[in-house]
Amino acid sequence: xxxxxxxxxxxxxxxxxxxxxxxxxxxxxxxxxxxxxxxxxxxxxxxxxxxxxxxxxxxxxxxxxxxxxxxxxxxxxxxxxxxxxxxxxxxxxxxxxxxxxxxxxxxxxxxxxxxxxxxxxxxxxxxxxxxxxxxxxxxxxxxxxxxxxxxxxxxxxxxxxxxxxxxxxxxxxxxxxxxxxxxxxxxxxxxxxxxxxxxxxxxxxxxxxxxxxxxxxxxxxxxxxxxxxxxxxxxxxxxxxxxxxxxxxxxxxxxxxxxxxxxxxxxxxxxxxxxxxxxxxxxxxxxxxxxxxxxxxxxxxxxxxxxxxxxxxxxxxxxxxxxxxxxxxxxxxxxxxxxxxxxxxxxxxxxxxxxxxxxxxxxxxxxxxxxxxxxxxxxxxxxxxxxxxxxxxxxxxxxxxxxxxxxxxxxxxxxxxxxx
Numbered sequence: 001x002x003x004x005x006x007x008x009x010x011x012x013x014x015x016x017x018x019x020x021x022x023x024x025x026x027x028x029x030x031x032x033x034x035x036x037x038x039x040x041x042x043x044x045x046x047x048x049x050x051x052x053x054x055x056x057x058x059x060x061x062x063x064x065x066x067x068x069x070x071x072x073x074x075x076x077x078x079x080x081x082x083x084x085x086x087x088x089x090x091x092x093x094x095x096x097x098x099x100x101x102x103x104x105x106x107x108x109x110x111x112x113x114x115x116x117x118x119x120x121x122x123x124x125x126x127x128x129x130x131x132x133x134x135x136x137x138x139x140x141x142x143x144x145x146x147x148x149x150x151x152x153x154x155x156x157x158x159x160x161x162x163x164x165x166x167x168x169x170x171x172x173x174x175x176x177x178x179x180x181x182x183x184x185x186x187x188x189x190x191x192x193x194x195x196x197x198x199x200x201x202x203x204x205x206x207x208x209x210x211x212x213x214x215x216x217x218x219x220x221x222x223x224x225x226x227x228x229x230x231x232x233x234x235x236x237x238x239x240x241x242x243x244x245x246x247x248x249x250x251x252x253x254x255x256x257x258x259x260x261x262x263x264x265x266x267x268x269x270x271x272x273x274x275x276x277x278x279x280x281x282x283x284x285x286x287x288x289x290x291x292x293x294x295x296x297x298x299x300x301x302x303x304x305x306x307x308x309x310x311x312x313x314x315x316x317x318x319x320x321x322x323x324x325x326x327x328x329x330x331x332x333x334x335x336x337x338x339x340x341x342x343x344x345x346x347x348x349x350x351x352x353x354x355x356x357x358x359x360x361x362x363x364x365x366x367x368x369x370x371x372x373x374x375x376x377x378x379x380x381x382x383x384x385x386x387x388x389x390x391x392x393x394x395x396x397x398x399x400x401x402x403x404x405x406x407x408x409x410x411x412x413x414x415x416x417x418x419x420x
Contacts, residue, residue, distance in 0.1 A: 005032060007064055010039060030071035032059065041067040045078040052078065055190075077108065094197060098142065099135040101185045102127060108184070116285050118258075123177045130154055130174035139185055140197050142178075144205035151175055151206055151213065172213060179203035221341045222349045225357075225404045231342070232405040234334045243327045245299055246315040250344060252296050252398055254351030254369055256282070257344035261323045264312045270304065273297050274387060277370070288370045291391045293398035295407075354400055360393040368393065 002023040003009070013022070013034050021042075024030040033040045041056040056062060056070050106123070109115040115123075127135065130150070134142060154171035179201055186198035206213045223231050238244045250260045255277070262281040269275070273294075279287040292300070300314065308316050313323040326344055335341060348369070355365040367385045 005030070005064060010059060010064065013039065015039075024068070024071075027068045027071050029075050030056075030068055041071075043071040043074045045075045047078050094138055094140050096139055096185070096189075097136050098127075098131065098139045098181070101139050101181050101188075102135070104188065105181050105184045118280065118285070126170075126174045126177045130170070131178065139182065142182070142202055144202040147175070147178070147202045148205055148209060151210070172215075175203050175206060175213070221343060221346045222353060223340055223342050223346060227338075227340050228350075228401065228404040229406045230338050231334065231340055232407070234337050238330055238333075240318075240327075240330065242315055242318070242324060243330050245303060246324055247327065247330070247344070247347070249296060249299065249315070251347040251350060252293055252401060253290060254348050254397075255290070256348060257326055261313075261315055261325070263314045263323075265304070265307065265314055266312065268300060268304075268314060270297060270301060273391075282370060286370060288367075289387045290368070290370075291387050291394050293394050295398050295402060350401075351397065354397050355393065358393075358396050358400060360396065364390060364393050 002025050004026055005022065005024040010032060013020075013032075015036055016034050017036055020034045022032045022034065023044075024032070029043050029045050031042050031044060033042055039059040041059060041062055042053050043056055044051065044053045046052065054074055056067050056074075059067075062070070102124075106115070106120050109120070151171050154174060155168045157167050157170075182198055182201050182203065186196045186201065189198065190196040232248075235244055235247055238247075246260065249255075250257060253260065253275070259277050259281050263275060263277070267276045267278070273292045274289050275292055276289050277287060279285050282288070303314065307314075311317075311321050315324040316322075317324055331343065352365065352369060355368065360368075364385060368390055
């Protein structure tokens with residue numbers, strides 16, 4: 001039966017021993033199932049030519065307006081090829097692997113705008129790195145004890161990006177990803193009676209054994225002004241020009257390491273002295289244009305003169321057509337020689353700290369760092385800062401850093417012209 005569903009109509013429908021479906025004429029695909037004790041909203045659509053039906057929620061918990069909005073959203077997902085729960089349930093949940101859930105999860109999250117492709121890549125890396133041997137295992141076989149053991153294994157592993165005593169931040173990130181995927185599986189395979197093959201997320205066991213496991217204190221290594229000269233001298237001593245220039249570039253622009261590494265020559269305008277950062281490579285998902293200080297323009301001009309024609313990146317990888325990756329070995333080498341603990345993100349902290357030291361305005365500093373301003377109405381609506389307004393503060397930061405590093409950045413003098 002197809003009719004316009006209203007609250008009055010739904011309330012008046014008597015419960016039935018036979019499941020009766022009432023389809024909404026306002027949102028094609030939304031229907032109300034009336035059973036013995038409950039009235040439940042569903043959405044019905046097609047995926048790859050096959051009919052699929054998904055439960056939205058029980059009437060009384062979900063309102064008619066909420067059901068209509070959710071139906072429109074899910075019909076859009078079906079139209080884009082996202083496999084709905086109804087179709088997934090055709091397979092035995094006990095044979096669904098962690099990798100199967102991950103593939104369905106990322107496709108659904110990309111389609112509904114919940115995760116950007118860059119975040120998906122971070123999740124993918126965490127899964128491969130920390131749960132590579134679990135991906136082909138049925139997800140229902142991941143036990144509480146296995147999760148706890150894997151967390152402890154990762155958290156106590158020492159590496160170039162972890163503090164002495166282990167990589168707790170990496171362990172916490174990996175477990176948050178695993179928790180999200182298993183929660184998705186639990187909801188996806190939930191039956192009409194609320195039963196699911198994932199009754200309890202095994203990651204919850206961590207909260208019982210390791211209080212605050214997901215809360216990791218932010219790293220705060222920063223190179224002090226009086227350490228910059230020693231640090232820079234050792235950076236200049238690196239025998240790889242690309243790694244050396246990449247590290248210096250990150251310091252003088254304040255860019256995140258991934259955004260800086262992803263810059264292509266087509267993004268650089270040496271004449272205008274700017275670099276364009278695309279939304280796809282920046283953490284905030286927001287494109288922006290950054291002015292370049294003279295010191296960095298000179299560096300890029302030198303690099304442009306000897307650029308590799310087979311690689312589009314400003315900082316190319318040595319043996320592939322990809323861009324440079326985090327130079328962990330070079331960082332370790334400089335740390336060992338200087339005793340100064342730092343990471344690529346430390347350079348961004350130095351940049352921001354220098355801006356504060358020089359009393360550069362809050363809004364200009366935020367603009368230089370491309371920080372999100374959505375919660376600041378004044379900054380996001382009223383204060384508009386263009387690239388030219390950022391040139392002076394960028395040069396001030398560059399001048400200060402050069403002074404601390406003992407580098408005299410003399411402006412290039414124009415050649416004298418003979419008088420006629």
